[in-house]
Amino acid sequence: MAELRLGPLLRYVDGSSATFWVETSRPCTAEVRCADGARGAARTFQVAGHHYALVPVTGLTPGTVSSYEVLLDKNPVWPLPDSPFPPSVVRAPGEEAAVRVTFGSCRWAAPPADEKDPVGPDALDSLAARIAADPDGERPDVLLLLGDQVYADEVSKATRQWIAARRGLADPPGNQVADYEEYTRLYYESWLDPEIRWLLSTVPSCMIFDDHDVIDDWNTSAAWLADMRATPWWRERVLSGLMSYWVHQHLGNLSPRELSDDPLYAAVRETPDGTDVLRAFAAQADIEPASVRWSYRRDFGRTRVLMLDTRGARVLEEQNRAMLDPGEAEWLREQALDAAGSYDHLLIGTSLPWLLPPLVHHAEAWNAALCRGERGARWARFGEYLRRRADLEHWAAFPESFQALTALIAEAGSGTDAPATVCVLSGDVHHAYVAEPSWPDTGPDARVLQLTCSPVHNSIPLSIRLGFRFGWSGLGRALGHRFARHGGRAHPPVDWRRTGGPWFGNQLMTLTLRGRSASLRLEQARAVRGGGSRLRTVEESALTPQ
Numbered sequence: 001m002a003e004l005r006l007g008p009l010l011r012y013v014d015g016s017s018a019t020f021w022v023e024t025s026r027p028c029t030a031e032v033r034c035a036d037g038a039r040g041a042a043r044t045f046q047v048a049g050h051h052y053a054l055v056p057v058t059g060l061t062p063g064t065v066s067s068y069e070v071l072l073d074k075n076p077v078w079p080l081p082d083s084p085f086p087p088s089v090v091r092a093p094g095e096e097a098a099v100r101v102t103f104g105s106c107r108w109a110a111p112p113a114d115e116k117d118p119v120g121p122d123a124l125d126s127l128a129a130r131i132a133a134d135p136d137g138e139r140p141d142v143l144l145l146l147g148d149q150v151y152a153d154e155v156s157k158a159t160r161q162w163i164a165a166r167r168g169l170a171d172p173p174g175n176q177v178a179d180y181e182e183y184t185r186l187y188y189e190s191w192l193d194p195e196i197r198w199l200l201s202t203v204p205s206c207m208i209f210d211d212h213d214v215i216d217d218w219n220t221s222a223a224w225l226a227d228m229r230a231t232p233w234w235r236e237r238v239l240s241g242l243m244s245y246w247v248h249q250h251l252g253n254l255s256p257r258e259l260s261d262d263p264l265y266a267a268v269r270e271t272p273d274g275t276d277v278l279r280a281f282a283a284q285a286d287i288e289p290a291s292v293r294w295s296y297r298r299d300f301g302r303t304r305v306l307m308l309d310t311r312g313a314r315v316l317e318e319q320n321r322a323m324l325d326p327g328e329a330e331w332l333r334e335q336a337l338d339a340a341g342s343y344d345h346l347l348i349g350t351s352l353p354w355l356l357p358p359l360v361h362h363a364e365a366w367n368a369a370l371c372r373g374e375r376g377a378r379w380a381r382f383g384e385y386l387r388r389r390a391d392l393e394h395w396a397a398f399p400e401s402f403q404a405l406t407a408l409i410a411e412a413g414s415g416t417d418a419p420a421t422v423c424v425l426s427g428d429v430h431h432a433y434v435a436e437p438s439w440p441d442t443g444p445d446a447r448v449l450q451l452t453c454s455p456v457h458n459s460i461p462l463s464i465r466l467g468f469r470f471g472w473s474g475l476g477r478a479l480g481h482r483f484a485r486h487g488g489r490a491h492p493p494v495d496w497r498r499t500g501g502p503w504f505g506n507q508l509m510t511l512t513l514r515g516r517s518a519s520l521r522l523e524q525a526r527a528v529r530g531g532g533s534r535l536r537t538v539e540e541s542a543l544t545p546q
Contacts, residue, residue: 003025012204015094016061019256038059042054047268048273085132095301101347105148105455110196119455125457126533142204146349146428166181172232264278304346310352323402336411340415347425349426365492370383418445423449423518508535511543523537
């Protein structure tokens with residue numbers, strides 16, 4: 001009999017349909033039945049000996065909430081017997097409902113309950129506990145997980161022991177993930193956590209990768225990529241990373257219509273084992289990144305979300321470096337400007353912050369000038385060394401892309417049909433802050449904000465705390481201007497100031513969007529006496545007139 005190995009994950013949801021992701025122990029038909037009569041079924045597909053299904057459910061009624069069960073070959077497998085959690089539900093949004101968007105990034109898998117957590121309580125665990133304690137209370141309408149959902153290069157003690165038993169650690173990549181099977185172990189470890197499993201079964205999620213989903217500083221530069229391709233283990237790592245991302249994260253980002261129109265999804269499902277088909281796709285995506293689009297758009301009522309691939313879509317040639325290749329940049333522009341006036345809030349999800357602390361921004365722009373050879377070959381070599389050592393590869397390290405995104409945000413936020421807010425949602429930098437830009441001339445009509453929130457569950461070294469605090473300081477800003485002058489960099493097209501933070505801890509941000517009003521809440525996970533954790537509000541503010 002087929003068993004539920006992982007999931008269910010509630011992924012795409014709109015007013016009438018939803019998709020549910022599962023992994024099973026053997027081939028079978030997965031079925032989802034909602035209490036209100038909506039249902040759907042799908043046959044599993046196979047990749048590298050693992051069996052998955054993405055079950056589309058239709059017939060939902062807007063504005064309703066319905067519990068559901070999962071069956072494999074007609075046998076009920078979810079909810080789990082004796083589950084301590086309330087029933088998993090799917091909430092079909094109504095026309096006028098407020099939209100709550102909770103986001104964050106960088107979640108290192110939590111250890112088992114009987115082990116001490118070296119990085120403190122998990123913010124998603126804490127969110128799950130709060131929702132479970134009051135299932136009819138406030139909850140997110142969607143979780144935006146902005147990268148580093150798994151850490152292929154920083155595995156847990158348990159996974160390290162599992163890898164050592166499987167192949168030993170003497171040969172590269174040592175105790176890092178080497179192939180698809182080891183990636184499946186990361187997802188199994190992360191998503192089988194009881195609180196996380198239940199949370200992802202009852203709150204829809206949108207995901208995008210960042211570097212640690214493959215390796216730290218993935219696609220930093222052309223020289224970095226050449227060095228990686230020269231190693232004997234890199235090809236298997238990157239292909240497995242892209243394959244596992246497509247299976248575990250990307251498919252669930254798509255709507256039922258997009259899934260039905262996806263030729264790769266059809267090809268994988270039509271073959272007894274889709275490994276070779278998916279591997280060929282991943283190889284093409286690695287060699288020609290512009291051949292695939294990982295970015296996507298989601299609309300939640302009058303809130304538009306554009307999730308950007310800022311890792312795989314890069315142009316790395318030093319003289320033409322870009323965060324987004326031309327096709328991706330054009331797609332972003334089309335989606336941001338499509339049907340002006342049809343949305344009240346534009347959210348741009350990019351794992352890497354657009355607006356950094358001024359010192360960091362100017363240092364990255366200066367470094368980009370050095371690496372491009374503007375101060376000579378000797379400085380260029382030093383610049384490449386520094387870029388890798390200091391992780392100088394955010395939007396500021398791609399100056400033309402930074403300027404293009406700044407111009408697009410201003411254009412999308414201007415005019416009589418402008419949205420009330422344009423918010424750039426980011427993670428990566430292991431702290432949280434709010435930054436607000438100002439234009440030298442007349443700025444956009446919308447309120448524009450950089451909202452950065454990470455980690456969900458990871459360490460915050462003292463160097464990060466001190467470095468980023470200094471980066472926001474007046475002295476740090478002045479030092480950054482000196483870097484810019486040395487690199488011959490022009491002043492950025494906008495200034496910006498920090499209006500919230502920096503905050504350090506395992507944390508989540510939530511945007512509540514109702515009509516043209518918007519408010520923001522930052523919550524941190526805090527351990528409680530007797531075990532467990534809870535979310536504590538450390539900042540709450542209105543972003544627009546209520």
